[in-house]
Amino acid sequence: MAILTGLSLQSIKRVGNLKTNFLDTYNMIWKDFQRLGYVTAYAEDQANMNTFTFGKRGFKQPPTDFYFRDYTVITEQLTNSSKSSTVYCPGPESYGDRMLNIARDFTSTFSTQPFFGFFWMNSFSHDDVNAPMKMDNQIKTFFQDLQDKGIMNRTAIIFLSDHGMRYGQIRHTKTGWLEERLPFLYFWMPKWFKEDHKQEYKNLHENSKKLTTPYDVYMTLQHILVLSGLNYTIKQSMSCHNCTSLFKQVSGIRSCADASIDTEFCSCISYEDMDSNHPLVTKAANFVIKKIRTDMLIESSSASKCAVLEIDSIRFSRIATNYPYRQTNTTHILIQFETKPKTVLEATVKFEEGKHGLRIHIEGNVQRLDMYRYTGWCVDIENLRKYCYCKTKLQLLTEDIINWVKDDAKHFI
Structure with missing residues (x-):
């Protein structure tokens, strides 16, 4: 466009x-x-x-x-x-x-x-x-x-x-x-x-x-x-x-x-790796998950169809090193993490220290990096579909695993 x-x-x-x-x-x-x-x-x-x-x-x-x-x-x-x-x-x-x-x-x-x-x-x-x-x-x-x-x-x-x-x-x-x-x-x-x-x-x-x-x-x-x-x-x-x-x-x-060019798409930002256990990384991941849950709850019909996402592991975290993305009171962190049920999410999170305390903001959208064509089909709203892991899909997977375990167990009886 x-x-x-x-x-x-x-x-x-x-x-x-x-x-x-x-x-x-x-x-x-x-x-x-x-x-x-x-x-x-x-x-x-x-x-x-x-x-x-x-x-x-x-x-x-x-x-x-x-x-x-x-x-x-x-x-x-x-x-x-x-x-x-x-x-x-x-x-x-x-x-x-x-x-x-x-x-x-x-x-x-x-x-x-x-x-x-x-x-x-x-x-x-x-x-x-x-x-x-x-x-x-x-x-x-x-x-x-x-x-x-x-x-x-x-x-x-x-x-x-x-x-x-x-x-x-x-x-x-x-x-x-x-x-x-x-x-x-x-x-x-x-x-x-x-x-x-x-x-x-x-x-x-x-x-x-x-x-x-x-x-x-x-x-x-x-x-x-x-x-x-x-x-x-x-x-x-x-x-x-x-x-x-x-x-x-x-x-x-x-x-x-x-x-x-929006910050999330800016390739001129220099990043360096940071400890995934750093408190800011934890804050960033939790903030992203909270934002997704909030967006889902706004559309209650969608929220009821989707599993609640929880943080599973941090794939990587990087911190911006160049101006204006890294200043005395401003920090940008690029974070990629997995959730339960399995999704891979990525976001650019801005931390800004002001007189009213720490302000956290997601630059642009949270990106989902695994294919969600077959996991978010139960939601019609386009911008929420990629964050959804349909409960029906999760139930079918669970049943498949149970059946697989039962079939596999027969060989040891």
Whole structure:
């Protein structure tokens, strides 16, 4: 949403309920391109985790000239694809290949007209950190086809991810913490652009070594319209007043706060390991559990379906070492711990000493790092589902263990 609207998800939620309000009212960047004569398209695989319908109501009217939502929904229905898991192959070709083919057909069909295409793939990368490499050859062939057809000589291409792996074994590591927060972002500009807009290209290249955000990409997309010679006025991102087009110089001393990056996602924080038995670590873990229980109790219908979580063990704890995350009266702690029943939780907790005593605050959201698709299904509320371990699930597991013990005991009688 930040790339397409210049707004954070929090800002959008403040405007209205995403589950009841359609997204048509938001000025998606492709509307600006459309008004200026561009043919537009949007296609995304994996209907159950679609960018605009997962936890949201989606669009009432097709948002682009070519819109493939109905196609993906019907495809998954006809192939009896599970709504609770990733669909990799809904037919004779993989979902990733299908999205690439749609993008290939769109760019070829409108190769002599200005176009804006937004093509997104979830299926081959969402559930497995190693799966993306299986698409290397297809991605290479796709770009080679665009080059052979001359499309790359007249088109700006942005190849990106929105985040790294959010769960699984890799997220239990320091590398995984960074990987989630540092998705890749590649720009391709035609060769003639480097000659006609030397300063803009130089800035783009230099900015690759600086802290940048999706809000900057939003500003860059608008700048492309200006550089195309169209009558267009760039609008500042409403959620990042300091963000700028990547064709302009980005400050080399930019902070996460300057770039409107929330503390929990700031990769510029330096952490060092701390003793997991430290009193602050205990306070942090207890505070996180208390916060989850409080949120659950607000929705009493949800609380009654979920087991009460208790701290089992601390996986690791780290303390921030650099300003402004570590000051005389302020401390940030990153904590990851397991609970009973089994969940793996992670949170960035801020401790602030003031005249009224110690104030504890969770930066952003508590992250659940193990897959909760099959343990939180009994709760409909999206932001509570990941903290729920359904009592029914726990009962079934207990019964399975009892039956397994009984069966195993027969061999010793």
